[in-house]
Amino acid sequence: MKTGRLMTVVFGAILKVVVAVAAAFIIYRGAAVCYDYGYRIFTEPAMSVGEGRTVSVTIKEDMSALEVGELMLKKGLTRDSKLFALQYLFSEYREDVKPGTYEVSTAMTAEEIMEVMAPAEQSAGETD
Numbered sequence: 189m190k191t192g193r194l195m196t197v198v199f200g201a202i203l204k205v206v207v208a209v210a211a212a213f214i215i216y217r218g219a220a221v222c223y224d225y226g227y228r229i230f231t232e233p234a235m236s237v238g239e240g241r242t243v244s245v246t247i248k249e250d251m252s253a254l255e256v257g258e259l260m261l262k263k264g265l266t267r268d269s270k271l272f273a274l275q276y277l278f279s280e281y282r283e284d285v286k287p288g289t290y291e292v293s294t295a296m297t298a299e300e301i302m303e304v305m306a307p308a309e310q311s312a313g314e315t316d
Contacts, residue, residue: 229274232298235265240295247305249287253277256285264294265301272298281306 234240243263247256257266257273266272275298276282284306292301 225271225274228268228271229278232267232271232275234297234300235267235294238295240293242291242293244289244291245305246289247285247287251287260298260301265292265296266298275299276302 241264243265245259245263245265247259251259253273253276254269256276257269257271260266260272261269276285279299279302281299281302285302286305286307288305290304292304296304
């Protein structure tokens with residue numbers, strides 16, 4: 189009877205260690221993925237170097253950030269539509285992006301693309 193109880197205790201201890209190691213690994217991997225994605229939000233390079241390829245994109249009034257990201261992915265302007273959507277949501281241009289058709293380049297970063305899509309309005313004192 190003592191052998192059975194000892195086996196149960198040993199098995200229980202081994203199971204607890206395995207669960208603890210698995211939980212630590214999952215937390216570590218999750219943190220690494222989150223860090224990488226967060227880092228890329230602010231440092232993602234342009235799709236191409238040099239002049240790149242000019243692409244025409246049309247932003248509609250009712251497009252969500254994810255839809256804009258998917259459009260940019262289809263046009264070859266980003267590697268990850270969800271990443272572009274997050275870049276859009278965290279950018280200073282989020283409120284200023286206007287619907288319309290824009291000419292952008294694959295050599296532009298996400299922030300540069302959003303800057304083009306958020307045309308600066310002239311102040312009352314400026315003239316052409």
